[in-house]
Amino acid sequence: xxxxxxxxxxxxxxxxxxxxxxxxxxxxxxxxxxxxxxxxxxxxxxxxxxxxxxxxxxxxxxxxxxxxxxxxxxxxxxxxxxxxxxxxxxxxxxxxxxxxxxxxxxxxxx
Amino acid sequence: xxxxxxxxxxxxxxxxxxxxxxxxxxxxxxxxxxxxxxxxxxxxxxxxxxxxxxxxxxxxxxxxxxxxxxxxxxxxxxxxxxxxxxxxxxxxxxxxxxxxxxxxxxxxxxxxxxxxxxxxxxxxxxxxxxxxxxxxxxxxxxxxxxxxxxxxxxxxxxxxxxxxxxxxxxxxxxxxxxxxxxxxxxxxxxxxxxxxxxxxxxxxxxxxxxxxxxxxxxxxxxxxxxxxxxxxxxxxxxxxxxxxxxxxxx
Numbered sequence: 310x311x312x313x314x315x316x317x318x319x320x321x322x323x324x325x326x327x328x329x330x331x332x333x334x335x336x337x338x339x340x341x342x343x344x345x346x347x348x349x350x351x352x353x354x355x356x357x358x359x360x361x362x363x364x365x366x367x368x369x370x371x372x373x374x375x376x377x378x379x380x381x382x383x384x385x386x387x388x389x390x391x392x393x394x395x396x397x398x399x400x401x402x403x404x405x406x407x408x409x410x411x412x413x414x415x416x417x418x419x
Numbered sequence: 420x421x422x423x424x425x426x427x428x429x430x431x432x433x434x435x436x437x438x439x440x441x442x443x444x445x446x447x448x449x450x451x452x453x454x455x456x457x458x459x460x461x462x463x464x465x466x467x468x469x470x471x472x473x474x475x476x477x478x479x480x481x482x483x484x485x486x487x488x489x490x491x492x493x494x495x496x497x498x499x500x501x502x503x504x505x506x507x508x509x510x511x512x513x514x515x516x517x518x519x520x521x522x523x524x525x526x527x528x529x530x531x532x533x534x535x536x537x538x539x540x541x542x543x544x545x546x547x548x549x550x551x552x553x554x555x556x557x558x559x560x561x562x563x564x565x566x567x568x569x570x571x572x573x574x575x576x577x578x579x580x581x582x583x584x585x586x587x588x589x590x591x592x593x594x595x596x597x598x599x600x601x602x603x604x605x606x607x608x609x610x611x612x613x614x615x616x617x618x619x620x621x622x623x624x625x626x627x628x629x630x631x632x633x634x635x636x637x638x639x640x641x642x643x644x645x646x647x648x649x650x651x652x653x654x655x656x657x658x659x660x661x662x663x664x665x666x667x668x669x
Binding site for chain 2: 316328329333336338340357363365369375386387391394395398406413
């Protein structure tokens with residue numbers, strides 16, 4: 310086994326603290342201020358930018374290299390998943406199709 | 420939900436709570452399988468049942484939890500695990516800043532309760548609903564609580580599932596997070612400039628990662644992408660000497 314349960318719990322408390330503060334402090338610091346329009350505009354692009362930045366490496370990078378090939382199952386599965394998300398805007402459908410594609414791909418030996 | 424809601428502060432009734440629960444359902448569909456996968460992996464690595472659940476309750480951050488589990492399995496030092504968590508979750512700084520203008524009328528305690536449950540997924544929903552005037556506290560808390568409840572429930576189910584399931588990969592469970600990001604990203608893309616920002620951020624994120632930026636790639640790519648979008652949108656607006664249309668919609 311790894312480490313003592315008490316130590317793992319202490320680590321969890323540390324993780325909780327460093328996760329919570331970046332979530333809390335900007336709201337506390339900025340919510341009562343009038344932000345300049347350019348900052349508002351910048352912040353309005355943050356959602357699309359963050360989600361794309363989180364997603365891209367999972368789809369495009371395998372073993373530390375760019376994998377733009379037919380053996381990259383996450384990338385192949387992303388094509389139908391994107392189509393479902395775009396056409397149906399169904400969250401559940403999108404997640405289900407994504408998982409089903411990957412499961413099917415692995416079943417057939419990808 | 421077609422009617423325009425103007426009296427957002429009045430929506431603290433039961434209907435507001437149910438409305439919040441309803442809006443969280445898409446996240447629930449994503450969190451249950453991913454939380455399940457986390458629970459299975461945590462148990463496989465030897466984390467106790469209680470700690471597995473407590474991490475989902477107290478930390479509540481999907482990717483950081485997966486990384487922490489793998490670091491614990493590799494017997495990494497406690498300090499390095501906490502530091503890695505900090506860097507991985509630093510992106511919430513930007514999300515919190517982006518939502519701050521909408522929480523002006525909330526008390527500090529209300530804001531503290533809200534931000535405790537700020538995740539990539541709940542942020543994506545709030546970033547759409549707040550600009551539409553849907554900032555009612557009851558509705559917002561109900562959405563967040565439903566989402567976290569499903570994450571904790573998924574983790575707990577994973578604890579039981581760890582005895583039954585050898586590997587989550589044949590089920591495609593490990594892909595649930597990516598699929599959820601795809602759905603959220605498509606929901607955020609309202610204008611052509613959003614497409615530009617998303618593509619630029621994707622390229623930057625992969626570039627920074629391959630250049631050895633470690634876990635910083637997401638934050639750096641987001642800053643680059645949002646900045647490029649801002650510069651380009653203001654330039655477009657001055658070129659055509661008309662205000663760009665995306666402002667009010669994003």
